[in-house]
Amino acid sequence: MFVACCMDGNNQIYPLAFGYGDSENDASWSWFLTKLHDVIGEPPELVIISDRHKSIEKAVRTVFSNSLHGNCIFHLSQNIRAKFKNDKVQKFFFKAAKAYRVSEFESYMQEVSKVKADAVAYAMEAYVEKWARAHFPGRRYSIMTTNIAECLNSVLRDARELPVTVLTEYLRFTFQQWFHDRRIEAQKMNTYLTTFAHKMEVSRKERSLYMNAFAVGLLLISSQGQSLRSNS
Known part of the structure; x- marks a missing residue:
């Protein structure tokens, strides 16, 4: 099927x-x-x-x-684990695949290289733009598997x-x-966003109340040692 x-x-x-x-x-x-x-x-x-x-x-x-x-990064990670038999390689591969920035991606791939240098070559041969979020030409959001x-x-x-x-x-x-059950739940919603998105927005807003933001540039701020890229 x-x-x-x-x-x-x-x-x-x-x-x-x-x-x-x-x-x-x-x-x-x-x-x-x-x-x-x-x-x-x-x-x-x-x-x-x-x-x-x-x-x-x-x-x-x-x-x-x-x-x-x-x-799917899970299938590729399973191949990597089977070939190199090292959990650290798989761990850093996952982090590299999910990274949003190229700099983060490269940092995690360096960690992979420290454990198994040939694992980097193996992963890159699988067309990095197809599995690494930082190199993907479109928008994968959270759909990595x-x-x-x-x-x-x-x-x-x-x-x-x-x-x-x-x-x-x-x-x-x-x-x-x-779909019947979801329709019933949707009718109960009283927020502009869906229940899932609203909860995420509220959670992030609550966390932001404890942060001090400092302007770095037009599209970048620093906040308590963390860098958050603006979407505006």
Whole structure:
């Protein structure tokens, strides 16, 4: 079964499409992504994250030619761990992959080099712009792995063995209930932002009350030894 999903504004999994196929190959992934493209089109700044399956990469280049493709850092980190058998290498790789600034990325990769110099070369060969947030040409936000797809697969694990028609009905019923419950919760919201975003905003505002800000430049401030880049 093929799955495409994203995150909604309340940080919840939003299923987009499901497809059935006998195997994962160039033809099946091209078919599935073509059907997905028929439904959602190709929105501006669209980013597709997947594991390093060659058929997915080929299909994305062909079907979503104007969109960006990124790799799941968890799958790559597992390969690194298996090859170099060192938890420190994996730890610093994760930090490097998640870094927002190139300077931070380089600092963590230097730590990787101190432990296993050849691990740096191995990671860079996997096209750094596909897994490092600091080098990614688009916006990945917090979506660095395919965890949401894995979570969806986990929910459907037992149902996958059902006949196709029964499985389809199971999917309809399950997500019908999901969206009903979310609609009820959405109706209770009385804030401008979603519940998830509002809580994050309140938390950051509360922390900022204990900080002293000092101007460094037009777009940069220093705050209690921390540098916070302005979004204005």
